[in-house]
Amino acid sequence: MPKQSFLRRIILPVAVVVGIMVVSMNGYDFSRSVTENPTLHMALANTTAMLMFLSIWLGAMIANTIAFFQGATFGERLMVCLVTPVVWSAKVLWYFVGIYSWPEFFFLLLHNIILGPSVVALLCMGISELWCRAIAKRRTGGRVLAPSSLAVLFIGAAGLFVMLYNGGHAYYFVYMDLYTKLFM
């Protein structure tokens, strides 16, 4: 794909997904104050929450697709895809600051709720890569199955499997066992 400006390659895809996330997140928070009208409350909560989670979990598909057709390199696309989960995780982690020691805080980065969105983003990016490359092949030729695309797809799928195996309990108990050994 012809390489477009930085604004169109990087800022545009990031702005789309992060924008949806920020707007929906605030909309959801606002919905909790609409308690006088239950129908409006639920409509607002459902719409904004769905958009929020779509942007967090599936945002990489949108961001990668935009970035791909704006000529972003693989590294740029990877970065673009990880912005939403990183921003989300940073927001989540903010509530931990001051409660635990810094080593414990950094250990949190391995928690499946923190690591999960990034892993899903890699999986989504891998899926997006396949269809973007399939479309690009029809237009300009090239390969659909590029090693880098397959790698993110594999890492995302494997990571997700490990984190969700047995309803996430297996990973969580290993994680907590490790925590106990390191910190207790």
Next chain:
Amino acid sequence: MRGGEMDMNSKHRQDKNCVSRRRALQMIGAASLAGMCSLGGLGRAFAAQKKPNIIFILTDDHRYDAMSCMGHPFIKTPNLDRIANEGVLFSNSFVTTSLCSPSRASFLTGNYAHTHGITTNHTPWDNSNVTFLEILKKAGYDTAFIGKWHMPGDNLPKLRGLDRFVTITKEGGQGVYFDCPLVIDGVDTPRPGKYITEDLTDFAIDFVGQKRDNPFCLYLSHKAVHFGFRPPKHLDNLYDGVDLKLPPESDTWNTYTNNNIFVGAPLPMNWLYRNYCETVVSVDEQVGRLLAKLEQMGVLDDTIIIYAGDNGHFWGEHGMYDKRWAYEESIRVPLMIRYPKMTAQPGARPKQMVLNIDVAPTILELAGVTSPVAMQGQSAAPLMADENASGRRSWLYEHFPVFPIPIPGMTAVRTDRYKYIEYQDDLKPAELFDLQKDPKEMHNIINSAQGQAVLPQLRRELQKIKQDTGYRFFTRAEQRRTGKGE
């Protein structure tokens, strides 16, 4: 809810009064006797004749109002209602730490978490703690601990004073609802095809039904109604289509948002609540089986039956899910005692504040056993003899950070009227609620004129209770910094 509670309460009392004048006279006599010679003396007098059996049933995450006798809009719990209606329901019952392991240890020891040392779900049990089971064993009881222990450590502790120890180690001691393996007197035992609440009740019934010369004390501690919330097959879908009447600030997504997902419920709120309610019904059914067994044996009225929950639960109130915080939904629990011989007014609902740390001293007093160790709780037995007996003026709530949950440590003082909450390192602004005007704790009045007027007294009260009970703050970081803590 409160109005409904009171209506049901007064109606029940009217019914009772109409039904049995003789009963009322007996109770007046008992209450007068208690007044004359102190209830401790009365307990010992009864005990000298024949010590009562004791059954303590503890459920997990059972919120104070999730029973029909507390006016729940649709949950039907006839057996729990029976305990309340034939005994005493302490309508203002609380846990001093709203978390499984610390609260359980408080029930067992009669002490605050900072005293017994089990401050989080990761803190191992300290075997120097003395449980009421150990004390009762020394007083001649046959004892059994059946069910959830849920305090960590490399191995299960060698609890002193137990004749029978049936417990769970699967999933960190939380267990699972179906096919949950048990550790039966130290032996890992698969339990295929079993539903945990029924399985534990089977063990309880077996223990209760054994021929014996001694009185017994059974500690029956259910996994239910903790997360997982899986009712048995015959109750599955019991409340499908029912209007759940969740609070207005609740929604389907509460469980995923505001970091609630860290407390372990990546499922929609309404689905979880429906299953929770169905699981409560299964507990009620099993309590009914146990009561029926006691009746069949002819020892129901010779048995002190105590039912309690280890902490409350949010269902969207304050935008929250789970427990831990110092708000009412989290800290209020069901607590009721059925023991006709020491109950002046069956169906009474004393309003005085009663705590989980009061249960051990209450059991010992009712059994006429003197505790060899000091307990921080105080017996609630006087409230069974006289609903208007004086209660405590205030008490300390404490929570310690539990990795990896984004909830800071906190302490609070709760009086009949106010609740003042302070957070670890001021990570969250302090809160003050007027519980009379604002029972749902929606308006922090700390900066209002009313708040400023009562704040100094509440702060002093909090400091005083901390000092009196030897409060220490426990986090790993705090311990490293100050050398205090465990």
